[in-house]
Amino acid sequence: MCRNIILIGKSINLNKNELFIAETIALFHDIGRFEQFKKYNTFDDRKSENHAVLGVKVLKESNVLNCLQKHEQELIINPVKFHNMQKIPENISSGCLLFSKLIRDADKLDIFRVVTNYYLEKDKNPNPALELELSDAPEYSHKFIDDILNCRSSKNNLKTHNDMKLFQLTWLFDINFPKTFLYIKKETILKK
Numbered sequence: 001m002c003r004n005i006i007l008i009g010k011s012i013n014l015n016k017n018e019l020f021i022a023e024t025i026a027l028f029h030d031i032g033r034f035e036q037f038k039k040y041n042t043f044d045d046r047k048s049e050n051h052a053v054l055g056v057k058v059l060k061e062s063n064v065l066n067c068l069q070k071h072e073q074e075l076i077i078n079p080v081k082f083h084n085m086q087k088i089p090e091n092i093s094s095g096c097l098l099f100s101k102l103i104r105d106a107d108k109l110d111i112f113r114v115v116t117n118y119y120l121e122k123d124k125n126p127n128p129a130l131e132l133e134l135s136d137a138p139e140y141s142h143k144f145i146d147d148i149l150n151c152r153s154s155k156n157n158l159k160t161h162n163d164m165k166l167f168q169l170t171w172l173f174d175i176n177f178p179k180t181f182l183y184i185k186k187e188t189i190l191k192k
């Protein structure tokens with residue numbers, strides 16, 4: 001995640017301090033996952049709670065960002081909170097918007113890497129946690145095809161593995177920076 005966000009951040013000429021903030025967001029964006037798994041034994045937000053909101057709670061309670069200025073803390077905490085939302089909220093500061101876009105692109109690259117590696121070897125090492133315990137029925141929901149054909153990225157009711165893959169493809173319509181597209185192309189993510 002840290003490498004992804006720095007790669008994208010450098011492509012838009014962020015300065016050293018901005019890259020530092022970006023890297024901190026990348027490092028902490030999923031900090032809520034630990035508490036989530038400990039408490040609920042799942043990574044499925046629908047069956048537990050929103051891991052981004054939980055992450056913000058963990059960050060605030062740990063005081064780990066206290067050494068930073070207040071506005072820098074906001075630039076980290078808000079993008080962590082927004083990283084998994086369907087859309088970034090409107091009326092946020094331009095800094096929060098920029099870092100939210102960065103973390104969302106970096107996160108997509110990371111998940112694309114994890115899932116494409118997983119799809120290559122899932123028969124050998126199945127991992128129900130990565131598949132949100134969905135059925136592997138040879139079916140898909142037309143809603144996701146419709147989203148792809150209409151350039152929409154939206155979260156719908158996932159029922160099968162195929163739905164999951166189609167849903168992940170709809171993320172292409174929510175990418176913010178050319179560097180992210182270039183990376184997806186270079187790594188042949190769609191083909192994989």
Ligand SMILES: [Fe+2]
Pocket residue numbers: 029030051083084
């Ligand atoms: Fe996350």
